[in-house]
Structures are given as C-alpha cells and as structure tokens.
Amino acid sequence: MKVKDQPKYLAIAEDLRLAVEEQKLAVGGALPSHSELVDKYGASVSTIRQAISYMARQGWVKARQGRGVFVQRPAAAPARSADSTTVGFAVFDTSLSIAGAKCPWHVSDAVNALVYQGAAEVLQRNKREAFYGVFGPGPDSLERFGAFLGRVSSVLVFESFDQRVLDVLQEHPHVRPVLLGHPVDDICVDGYSCASVDLSNAGYLAAQALGIHNHKKVAFVGQLAGRPNAEMTAGFERACRQYGLQCRVNLSILDMNEHQVAKHLVDDPECTGVVIVGDLAAGRIQQSLAGLGVQTPRDKSIVAIGGIPSCYTLSARSMARVNCLFEELGRQGARLLFSAAMNTRSRVTPVMFERGDSLRMV
Structure with a gap:
C-alpha cells in the first residue's frame, strides 16, 4: 500500500476489479475504451x-498490442474473513448522495485524498491493507457497497x-465500521x-x-446545512460576542453562487472581515471581489475554513485559513478501528494553519 496513491484512480481501478468479480466484466474480455471510461467516471x-x-501492475489486466x-484475473475471488488485514475506505459520490440530493457538506476529491492519506498512514503502521471504493449515485450503489x-x-x-x-x-x-464526518x-x-472535525471550534477560530x-x-x-451548519455558526457567534464583532451579513452558498455572494459583500463597504x-x-469569491x-x-480581509492544500484552490494569493485537518480526521478514524472501546465519539481540533496575505490589521 502506498500512502500517497491518489484515490481517484484507485477508486476507478477498484471499481473495475469489483465489476470483474461480479461478472459484469468477463475474464478474457476487453475493458471498455478510454473514452467510455472517461464518460462513465x-x-x-x-x-x-x-x-x-495500476491494474496492470497488480496483474488484473494485460494490454495486447493493437x-x-x-481482463486476466479470475472473476471469483475469495471473500475476506473476519480476521482479514484488509480495511475498507468507502466514499459515496462526491457531489450527490445516493438519493440524488445535494449533500450538506460538498466533499471534493481533494478532501477525499487527504482523509484517505491520513487513514492509510495509520493502517500501514498496523500492517493493514487499504481497499478503496467509491459508490453512487446509481441503482446498484447499495448492492455494490x-x-x-x-x-x-x-x-x-x-x-x-x-x-x-x-x-x-x-x-x-x-x-x-467507523463513520467519518458529521451526521x-x-x-x-x-x-x-x-x-469528526470540531466545527464549532473552526467557526470560533475564524x-x-x-x-x-x-x-x-x-x-x-x-x-453547510442542518446540524453541521448550526455547530459552525454557534462557534462563529461565540467569538463575535467575545471580541465585540457585529455580524452584518450571513449568507449561504447553498442559496446563491459565489459571484452573487461577492455582490452582497461589495454592497456593504463597512463590513471589512469575511x-x-x-x-x-x-x-x-476573492476573484469575484477583485473583478468588482x-x-x-x-478592502476586505478573508479567512477561509477548510484545509485543502493551496494547489487545489483558486485563490490568487495565499489565503488565511482555519485548517480542519482532514488528514488527521483519517488518522483518528483509523485509530478507532484498533481501539478496544466501542461506540466512541472523537473530534479533531482545527488549527489556524496560516495567516496568509488575505488578512490584515485594521
């Protein structure tokens, strides 16, 4: 197991292998074309x-010139026993739930990768193999799971x-099972x-x-929506009371796009912190503000709540942000698998990861 493997291609490889085992792809038959796989995934x-x-290195498939x-691996594989060293890492579709509705917390491939990498570190130290799977949306998602x-x-x-x-x-x-995230x-x-990540503390720190x-x-x-949103805004409001901040605008990207949010912020020049x-x-939003x-x-300082490496973000400059430590979330979840205690609740404490240059002293 390689800690730094990217879950996107691993998920595709594992999905194709599962299709072979379920005899949806026949041993000796050809894989779908690259263009078909691009469209499917x-x-x-x-x-x-x-x-x-990756599949070729594992011996699951073999290319034939021209x-x-x-597929060359037998379709039937022995089921894992209860004492197996294989640990599953399951992610359902990153933009839609299996019901086809928007998830309250949009989980990106970048976040998936961070959580997976953190979990893989702990699994590797405990001589466990990670088995990555992504499911849905689709009528067979639960069956495949x-x-x-x-x-x-x-x-x-x-x-x-x-x-x-x-x-x-x-x-x-x-x-x-160990559930990662917010119910x-x-x-x-x-x-x-x-x-889960302590969302209240994340809102407070920002x-x-x-x-x-x-x-x-x-x-x-x-x-966010529902309980996760209530938890984060409660922490934000607690810090506002403690530091004498007036929250003049409370918006949600679930209700409008980023450019509309930027227009609302521009209309309130006295609001200097976001x-x-x-x-x-x-x-x-930073880019939309610049365009306006x-x-x-x-004119306005921005503090982001996230934790995705800057190479995945669209910010023009280094963003001040509260890091929700998604890698640590993966590590903590994996640790719970090896804990003797059952039904444990664990929270990862966010940190002010970097000041960046989107935040200034007024």
Whole structure:
C-alpha cells in the first residue's frame, strides 16, 4: 500500500476489479475504451491511464498490442474473513448522495485524498491493507457497497450519512465500521464509532482571527446545512460576542453562487472581515471581489475554513485559513478501528494553519 496513491484512480481501478468479480466484466474480455471510461467516471484520460496502469501492475489486466486491454484475473475471488488485514475506505459520490440530493457538506476529491492519506498512514503502521471504493449515485450503489463489505474486516465510511448505508452496514455484523464526518439531521448514529472535525471550534477560530486583527463588522458565508451548519455558526457567534464583532451579513452558498455572494459583500463597504466556509469557495469569491474592484486584504480581509492544500484552490494569493485537518480526521478514524472501546465519539481540533496575505490589521 502506498500512502500517497491518489484515490481517484484507485477508486476507478477498484471499481473495475469489483465489476470483474461480479461478472459484469468477463475474464478474457476487453475493458471498455478510454473514452467510455472517461464518460462513465467523469475522469480525465490521464486518470484513466493511471488506473489501467495500476491494474496492470497488480496483474488484473494485460494490454495486447493493437487490440486493447483485456481482463486476466479470475472473476471469483475469495471473500475476506473476519480476521482479514484488509480495511475498507468507502466514499459515496462526491457531489450527490445516493438519493440524488445535494449533500450538506460538498466533499471534493481533494478532501477525499487527504482523509484517505491520513487513514492509510495509520493502517500501514498496523500492517493493514487499504481497499478503496467509491459508490453512487446509481441503482446498484447499495448492492455494490454490500459486496465491498464482504471483502473487508472493518471499514471507514466518509461523509455517507444515509440511513440506507447504515442499514447495509447492519447486514454485515462481522465488519467493524467507523463513520467519518458529521451526521445530518434525522440520522441516528447511536451504536457507531464516529470521528469528526470540531466545527464549532473552526467557526470560533475564524472569527477570532478577525477580532484579533481589529475588525468590527464582519460577514459569514457558509455552505453547510442542518446540524453541521448550526455547530459552525454557534462557534462563529461565540467569538463575535467575545471580541465585540457585529455580524452584518450571513449568507449561504447553498442559496446563491459565489459571484452573487461577492455582490452582497461589495454592497456593504463597512463590513471589512469575511469568514468563508471552503477553500475553493473562498478563492472564487476573492476573484469575484477583485473583478468588482474590491481588493483583498486592502478592502476586505478573508479567512477561509477548510484545509485543502493551496494547489487545489483558486485563490490568487495565499489565503488565511482555519485548517480542519482532514488528514488527521483519517488518522483518528483509523485509530478507532484498533481501539478496544466501542461506540466512541472523537473530534479533531482545527488549527489556524496560516495567516496568509488575505488578512490584515485594521
């Protein structure tokens, strides 16, 4: 297992291998063409090539000159026993839930990669193999997830709080699950071990940064819903009270796009500090503000709540941000798998990762 493997191509490779085991792809038959795989997985050609190269290294497929790539691993594979060293890492579709509705916390491939890498570090130290799977949306998602669970002894499930997912977990009592992320409204996770980011502290730290830099009138731009949103805004409001901040604008990217948010912020020049949930959203709003003649940090300071490496963001400059430590979330979830205690609740404490140059003293 390589800690730095990118989950996107791993997920595609594992999905194709699972299709072989379910006899949806025949041994000796050709894989679908690159263009068909690009359309199916929404990936780039280079990512598809990475996935096929990985499969070839594992001996699952073999390229035949001028004829294509053919499956060569037997379709049937032995199920994993309860004492297996294989741990599953399951992610449901990153933009839509299996019900086809928007997720309250949009999970990007970059976040998936960070959580997976953190978990993989702990699994590797404990001589465990990671088995990555992505599911949905689609009518066979739950069936495929059930087959996935038949091959592992334990599983980390990231941001997949759907009652039907929990029902499938209950059908596999030999598999020890740990849920990563934040339960949405109306979903009961009693009886499960869970690890999540302390969203209240994340909101507090972001507002605290503005207060320490003498901002008095601030805005909050969220993109969460339900309990996760309430938790983060509670921390934000607590810091506002402590530092005497007036929250003049409370917006949500769930209700409008980033350019519309920027227009609202421009209309209030006295609001000099802005907290934005999500690195990518912060970068886009910063660019929209610049297009409207508002410069960061001269006119408005921005603090992002996220934790995605800067190479994935769209910000023109280094963004001040609260790091939600997604890698540590993966590590903590993996640690819970090896804990003797059951039904454990664990929270990862965010940190002020960098000041950046989107934040100035007023």
